[in-house]
Amino acid sequence: MILSNDLLNKIDWEKGNGLVPIVVQDEEKEVLTLGYMNKEALERTLKSRNLFYYSRTKNRIRMKGEISGNFQFLKDIRLDCDNDALLLTVEQIGPACHLGTKSCFSEKVELPKEEDRIDYSYSILQELENVIKSRKENPDEKSYTSFLFKEGKEKIFKKFGEEAVEVLVAENRERRIYETADxxxxxxxxxSYEGISFSEILKELKGRRK
Known part of the structure; x- marks a missing residue:
């Protein structure tokens, strides 16, 4: 636990050019707003328990609610692991947003449909790699993968060569995507036949980065 007197010195003010971003939430953990404080604004907040923000547009310190009456009273404050951001829990009087809504984050954005979401993770390749390994170690007569391993190196290498050519000669974009997946x-x-994991390929690629 950090003593409030030590907080001012623990924050990395230089990283934010003298400012620290603050995420403000109410006592039900709903995020109300994102703002900024300089050292003086934070010091005044800690002393009074009223939230003081630093306005980057007006270049001045302002107390939340000084005009609207929608005050925020500090209940809890937490410093992030990099010492360059604060999470503040407040008692909110009235709406937090200047537009009259409870939160500044009230406008919901529609996300792409799940089927249109692009997965940039390695997980789908890991899953496929694990299935292939399983078919290699535990053959299934109904499995095409097990059939390839049964046929051996010549068949496996030939099929890969054929699929690489199919990518090159694909007549349109959709077909090229399909053939690339194959x-x-x-x-x-x-x-898998050669006993090489895909993680070894990724490690090699990473090592080539300058």
Missing amino acids: MIYHLLVVL
């Missing part, structure tokens, strides 16, 4: 699958089969 090629990646067969590449993972080649790697």
